[in-house]
Amino acid sequence: MASLSTPVISLPCHPNSSPPTFSTDLRFSSHPALSLIDQCTSIKQLKQVHAQMLRTGVLFDPYSASKLIAASALSSFSSLDYARQVFDQIPQPNVYTWNTLIRAYASSSDPAESILVFLEMLDHCSECPDKYTYPFAIKAASELRALPVGRGFHGMAIKASLGSDIYILNSLVHFYGSCGDLDLARRVFVKTPKKDVVSWNSMITVFAQGNCPQEALELFKEMEAENVKPNDVTMVSVLSACAKKVDLEFGRWVCSYIQRNEIKENLTLNNAMLDMYVKCGSVEDAKRLFDRMPEKDIVSWTTMLDGYAQLGNYEEAWRVFAAMPSQDIAAWNVLISSYEQSGKPKEALAVFNELQKSKSPKPDEVTLVSTLAACAQLGAIDLGGWIHVYIKKQVMKLNCHLTTSLIDMYAKCGDLDKALEVFNSVERRDVFVWSAMIAGLAMHGQGRDALEFFSKMLEAKVKPNAVTFTNVLCACSHTGLVDEGRTFFYQMEPVYGVMPGIKHYACMVDILGRSGNLDEAVELIEKMPIPPTASVWGALLGACKLHGNVVLAEKACSHLLELDPRNHGAYVLLSNIYAKTGKWDEVSGLRKHMRDAGIKKEPGCSSIEVNGSVHEFLVGDNSHPLCKEIYSKLDEMALRLKSNGYVPNKSHLLQFVEEEDMKDHALILHSEKLAIAFGLISLSPSQPIHVVKNLRVCGDCHSVAKLISKLYDREILLRDRYRFHHFREGHCSCNDYW
DNA sequence: ATAGGGTTAG
Numbered sequence: 001m002a003s004l005s006t007p008v009i010s011l012p013c014h015p016n017s018s019p020p021t022f023s024t025d026l027r028f029s030s031h032p033a034l035s036l037i038d039q040c041t042s043i044k045q046l047k048q049v050h051a052q053m054l055r056t057g058v059l060f061d062p063y064s065a066s067k068l069i070a071a072s073a074l075s076s077f078s079s080l081d082y083a084r085q086v087f088d089q090i091p092q093p094n095v096y097t098w099n100t101l102i103r104a105y106a107s108s109s110d111p112a113e114s115i116l117v118f119l120e121m122l123d124h125c126s127e128c129p130d131k132y133t134y135p136f137a138i139k140a141a142s143e144l145r146a147l148p149v150g151r152g153f154h155g156m157a158i159k160a161s162l163g164s165d166i167y168i169l170n171s172l173v174h175f176y177g178s179c180g181d182l183d184l185a186r187r188v189f190v191k192t193p194k195k196d197v198v199s200w201n202s203m204i205t206v207f208a209q210g211n212c213p214q215e216a217l218e219l220f221k222e223m224e225a226e227n228v229k230p231n232d233v234t235m236v237s238v239l240s241a242c243a244k245k246v247d248l249e250f251g252r253w254v255c256s257y258i259q260r261n262e263i264k265e266n267l268t269l270n271n272a273m274l275d276m277y278v279k280c281g282s283v284e285d286a287k288r289l290f291d292r293m294p295e296k297d298i299v300s301w302t303t304m305l306d307g308y309a310q311l312g313n314y315e316e317a318w319r320v321f322a323a324m325p326s327q328d329i330a331a332w333n334v335l336i337s338s339y340e341q342s343g344k345p346k347e348a349l350a351v352f353n354e355l356q357k358s359k360s361p362k363p364d365e366v367t368l369v370s371t372l373a374a375c376a377q378l379g380a381i382d383l384g385g386w387i388h389v390y391i392k393k394q395v396m397k398l399n400c401h402l403t404t405s406l407i408d409m410y411a412k413c414g415d416l417d418k419a420l421e422v423f424n425s426v427e428r429r430d431v432f433v434w435s436a437m438i439a440g441l442a443m444h445g446q447g448r449d450a451l452e453f454f455s456k457m458l459e460a461k462v463k464p465n466a467v468t469f470t471n472v473l474c475a476c477s478h479t480g481l482v483d484e485g486r487t488f489f490y491q492m493e494p495v496y497g498v499m500p501g502i503k504h505y506a507c508m509v510d511i512l513g514r515s516g517n518l519d520e521a522v523e524l525i526e527k528m529p530i531p532p533t534a535s536v537w538g539a540l541l542g543a544c545k546l547h548g549n550v551v552l553a554e555k556a557c558s559h560l561l562e563l564d565p566r567n568h569g570a571y572v573l574l575s576n577i578y579a580k581t582g583k584w585d586e587v588s589g590l591r592k593h594m595r596d597a598g599i600k601k602e603p604g605c606s607s608i609e610v611n612g613s614v615h616e617f618l619v620g621d622n623s624h625p626l627c628k629e630i631y632s633k634l635d636e637m638a639l640r641l642k643s644n645g646y647v648p649n650k651s652h653l654l655q656f657v658e659e660e661d662m663k664d665h666a667l668i669l670h671s672e673k674l675a676i677a678f679g680l681i682s683l684s685p686s687q688p689i690h691v692v693k694n695l696r697v698c699g700d701c702h703s704v705a706k707l708i709s710k711l712y713d714r715e716i717l718l719r720d721r722y723r724f725h726h727f728r729e730g731h732c733s734c735n736d737y738w
Numbered sequence: 739a740t741a742g743g744g745t746t747a748g
Contacts, residue, residue, distance in 0.1 A: 063739075063740070066740070067740090070740095070741095096740065096741085099740085099741065100740085100741085103741065131741090132740080132741045132742085133741095134742095135741075135742040135743095136741075136742080138742090139742080139743095165742095166742085167741085167742045167743095168742080170742060170743060171742055171743080173743090174742090174743060197743090198742070198743050199743090201743050201744070202742095202743050202744095205743070205744065208744095232744080233743065233744045234744085235744090236744045236745055237743095237744060237745090239745080240744085240745070267745095268744065268745055269744090269745080270745095271745050271746070272744080272745045272746090273745095274745090274746090275745065275746065297746095298746085299745070299746045300746090302746055302747080303745090303746060306746080306747080329747085330746070330747050331747095333747050333748085334746095334747065337747070337748070341748095364747090365748085366747050366748055367747095369747095369748055370747090370748070373748090401748065405748090
């Protein structure tokens with residue numbers, strides 16, 4: 001195509017002067033090819049127009065060429081690569097042509113290319129970037145969240161005397177906001193001399209998306225006071241702020257404001273209203289609006305679907321799913337993630353299976369993140385590993401979200417080595433990747449390694465957040481690292497600027513209490529700047545139980561029951577304390593109250609994955625198809641245990657268990673024992689037995705598992721609500737500290 | 739003659 005650099009066909013009415021200038025040649029602007037560009041509906045048609053433009057020489061007019069490039073770059077049927085080819089055929093692209101390409105890349109999936117084209121332009125274009133170039137280039141920097149790059153553009157614009165162009169200033173507000181620097185965004189906004197409605201919209205959007213919904217709403221009021229008339233875009237951001245604040249009352253007011261002020265209701269605005277209603281929990285308001293919307297798209301349907309799913313109304317959610325015009329991957333994702341997040345991981349996996357069967361749409365990264373989280377909950381390592389292979393096969397790039405999910409899944413499924421392998425294999429590690437790895441080590445009782453990773457994280461200049469500290473303190477608690485825990489806790493705010501939240505306090509009470517520093521734990525609770533929650537008193541109660549402190553346990557129980565009146569464990573424990581101390585009136589009073597209020601124990605449930613399917617067992621369960629075999633295995637286990645000197649352990653001073661549970665019979669039927677028996681039957685001797693329990697493992701089951709691991713020479717991995725127990729040769733990885 | 743800002747899933 002070398003001949004294309006000089007036209008082979010002479011141009012119609014082309015001036016004879018050389019070199020030719022193509023700038024504002026109106027003879028081309030009415031060329032029939034130009035109106036054809038807008039009518040193209042396929043790449044084939046576009047190529048025909050392209051050929052015609054080449055033949056007639058119209059392509060060498062920069063304005064016409066820009067139109068072709070814009071059509072190639074922005075239409076759904078074309079590709080930017082094609083636009084780039086067109087661009088490379090233009091002998092002397094002018095600033096318009098460059099701008100068109102920079103603009104197209106800025107809003108493409110590869111905004112970095114926009115920056116590269118900008119740099120190319122500096123080298124190859126005789127004209128300087130102008131007031132149109134900067135907003136596009138800044139947009140690319142926003143997409144990339146490339147703070148230094150955008151700051152560079154800001155400086156260049158000022159040098160080019162474009163520093164007070166309102167278009168550039170508005171783009172900069174948006175840019176600094178999307179880089180997370182709300183302060184710089186605000187400074188540009190404040191310094192904008194004649195703010196237009198877009199200036200206000202940009203700043204309101206920055207606040208709404210930057211987790212400052214209150215500031216967004218205040219700025220909206222300020223805008224009103226300044227008599228700037230808001231438009232539909234303003235209202236979309238204001239509604240998004242209401243949704244973030246979960247402020248239904250103000251959200252409803254905004255909807256009536258829109259009608260009173262005759263702001264035109266387009267599809268996007270209606271969708272934002274829908275989203276606000278759904279996020280504020282009023283699916284009824286959403287439904288009323290949905291029914292009167294003149295136009296609906298996939299976003300409207302997905303928002304309704306989300307609304308029902310979030311409220312746990314799956315019947316209605318599935319109805320919406322079936323009724324929507326097409327089920328894109330986002331719709332599937334809503335179902336999978338809402339099941340996963342509401343503690344229904346089996347249902348989440350069932351939906352994922354359906355999706356696999358339906359062949360299309362293809363799972364995306366969000367699907368895999370939610371599905372991996374469901375695998376992690378269930379301990380379903382076979383499916384989790386399958387997804388890992390799937391990611392590799394699809395040559396999907398492991399971004400930080402997926403990396404975090406894989407590490408979390410492998411750690412929670414008991415394969416810490418695989419988790420470390422994933423961690424070591426990636427280049428980019430953000431704070432969530434590091435935190436997940438620290439949590440993984442912590443739950444496997446490797447507290448010292450967890451702290452080692454924490455210091456490596458600091459060396460890598462990754463700033464720890466509240467989640468990191470929860471995991472670090474958790475590591476200290478599981479390994480009994482009291483001094484380290486105390487140090488980190490008191491360094492959080494002054495050294496790392498992370499305010500200790502309720503979880504950190506609960507963790508710290510746990511660390512102190514568990515290690516016997518009950519007085520210090522109580523002192524910490526008394527000095528808390530935020531009111532203690534049930535989890536804080538629960539941690540203290542657990543410590544009292546461990547150290548047999550009846551007086552403090554009674555105090556912790558009454559606080560706990562005040563905050564969580566349906567806490568079964570606290571009632572049982574309190575009534576056992578009363579029984580031990582002879583306060584029989586209190587005992588019967590408590591028992592009556594529990595009966596009347598219908599306070600029941602959360603049933604213990606253990607699951608085990610065998611050959612890719614998950615089997616669940618409840619206490620004394622006899623619903624499994626292999627029930628007979630399981631129970632005869634249990635009898636055999638009981639015999640072997642007894643002949644090895646095992647005596648059921650039922651004599652703690654403070655127990656969370658009720659009288660009826662204390663018989664040998666009930667103990668042997670605890671769900672984890674059923675699952676272990678099933679594992680012994682159905683897995684080969686070399687396969688470790690992975691069991692996941694929803695509650696904390698009881699002391700008796702813990703000693704039984706230790707003995708079984710020795711007597712049957714099997715590895716047992718038991719994950720309870722708080723951590724892992726890795727039983728091997730009669731020992732547990734928790735060293736009986738849990 | 740041309741071009742800047744907004745909503746939905748972790």
